[in-house]
Amino acid sequence: MKTSFLCLFCFIQMSVFAQKTTMEQLRKEIESRFKSVEGDFGLAFKDLQTGATLLIREKETFHAASTMKTPVMIEVYKQAGEGKFKLTDSIVVKNEFKSIVDGSPFSLDISDDSADGLYKKIGQKMTIYDLTYQMIIVSSNLATNILIDLVDARKANETMRKMGAKDIQVLRGVEDDKAFQLKMNNTTTAYDLMLIFEQIALKKAVSKRSSEEMIKVLSDQKFNEIIPARLPAGVKVAHKTGSITGVQHDSGIVFLPDGRKYVLVLLSKNLKDKDKGVAMLADVSALLYDFVK
Secondary structure (H helix, E strand, C coil): CHHHHHHHHHHHHHHHHHHHHHHHHHHHHHHHHHHCCCCEEEEEEEECCCCCEEEECCCCCEECHHHHHHHHHHHHHHHHHCCCCCCCCEEECCCCEECCCCCCEECCCHHHCCCHHHHHHCCCEEEHHHHHHHHHHCCCHHHHHHHHHHHCHHHHHHHHHHCCCCCCECCCCCCCHHHHHCCCCCEECHHHHHHHHHHHHCCCCCCHHHHHHHHHHHHCCCCCCCCCCCCCCCCEEEEEEEEECCEEEEEEEEECCCCCEEEEEEEEECCCCHHHHHHHHHHHHHHHHHHHC
């Protein structure tokens, strides 16, 4: 009996060691991929079944780019849940906003926005839900600024702190040039984005229903060049990207066909070759999928 128990114990220990070795090999392979492209990269991965994590420069600060739109979405659903408004309420589409520096007015340039169709609706009304949907799936800057005026960036930041994301900074809307010149930018870390996507995935962000609705919105993402790009057809990814010069991000939840899921955040900065960076990050996403599968 003692011999059988000892054999079982040794088998378990060997299995645990093999798993650690495999994760370490994966880390080395990903770090090698990162070194193959000129730029700086951060990664945060968490298997939501086993709790296994892989973290690389996870606390390093990156310009948030459009990944900051996920915290804004969470704040929209939070305030809707508090009864401050309904997602079905309509508000006027405008293109005049105030700088956080001195309150001076500024407008967005249609040529700098990935969702130019919304500019045709200036002066008309849209529901808060439709603006939120456009902010996420086509990364509309105009929708983002309208919603930030509605919910207040400071409130979104406070909500991030309550969710445990201590380093993410939601300071302002998009294209506030005066703030940009003073380096008052929205920033994030891979670790913080992992935390908030984990809570969405576990249906603990705002509420179960709100989390489910946010997952549906994130699943309709139109920019799919990184996390989903090299995954098998039919794999669901609920995610939000972000990109500016030298920066390519993706962050979200990957749902395996068997019901398992994991959170993955891939951040980059100082990229010299956008296409090489995007392709490499897509490869890293595929490596992690194969590891979990």
